[in-house]
Amino acid sequence: MGSLRVEPFPAGPGASLLPAALLLAAALLVGEAAAQSSAARTIYCCDVGGQPVCGDILPAACYGRAYRELSPSGIVRRTVPAPLTxxxxxxxxxxxxxxxxxxxxxxxxxxxxxxxxxxYRSLDDLDRRRDRELRDVDRTLHELRAREAALLEHQRVLIQDATQTDKSDVAASLERDIRTLDSEIIAQRGVIEAKAKERAAVFERFAEDRRRYLELTAE
Incomplete structure (x- = not known):
């Protein structure tokens, strides 16, 4: 039975180039990996007392302060503000x-x-509605003031009658009627005052609507 013989790697002009090429490639890969690792590294810096304090991790002196994240070449990648007070x-x-x-x-x-x-379809439409509402309020005000005038006239007549009678019981009755009319007149004036405020509010509302409508349609 024959023995197995291992032939040596053939010698020749290019035989010594292959190991050198492999070594060069390996060296390039190691160098590239080191460069990438260095480029990926982050340096943390903050200013304490006007002086920078830096480290591969955030220094304890930078806690609660604004700090910068830098590349190994000194380029600022990110600035982190200090926590809010x-x-x-x-x-x-x-x-x-x-x-x-x-x-x-x-x-x-x-x-x-x-x-x-x-x-409102138009400015004229707005004005017509304003005038209609004001006329309704004015009509009510006119009726309230006419009622007030009638109460005052009635009271005037009673006061005149009370001054001209000699009978005490008649005078006392007239006095009660006069006081009752006083209360009615005061109440009537309160209603008139409220209605007058309502009229002012209507006028003011339409004035504001008109002003804003002009602004919007002008735009």
Whole structure:
């Protein structure tokens, strides 16, 4: 039985080049991996007393401070602000509350504007409705004031009768009627005052609607 013989790697001009090429490739791969690892590394820096304090991990002196994340070459990758103080948290919450309130008001005004444009076909239509409502209020005011005038006239007659009678029982009865009329006149004047305020409110409402309608249609 024959023995197995291992032939040596053939010698030749290119035989010594192969191991060298493999070594070079390996060296290049190691160098590239090292470069990538270095490029991926992050340095953390903050300023303490005007001096930078840096480390591969965030230094303890940087806790609660603004800090920078840098590449090994010194390029700032990211800046992290310092944590907010209690006053700053309160201020931010207040600003957010105000922002939400402003947005709610903007949406409310938008709905009102849309309703206004849908309510009136034109400026003349708005003016006609205003005049109609004011006429209705004025008619009621006229009736209330006529009623007040009638009460005052009735009271004047009773006072005149009370001054001209000699009978005490008649005078006492007239006095009671006069006091009753006093109460009615006061109540009537209260109703007139309320109706006058209603008229002013109607006028003011239509004036504001007219102003806003002009703004919207001009836009």
């Amino acid at each position: 209690a006053d700053e948290v309160t201020r931010r919450a207040e600003l957010e509350r105000q922002r939400r309130a402003d947005e709610a008001e903007r949406q409310r005004q938008q709905r009102l504007d849309q309703a206004l444009l849908e309510t």
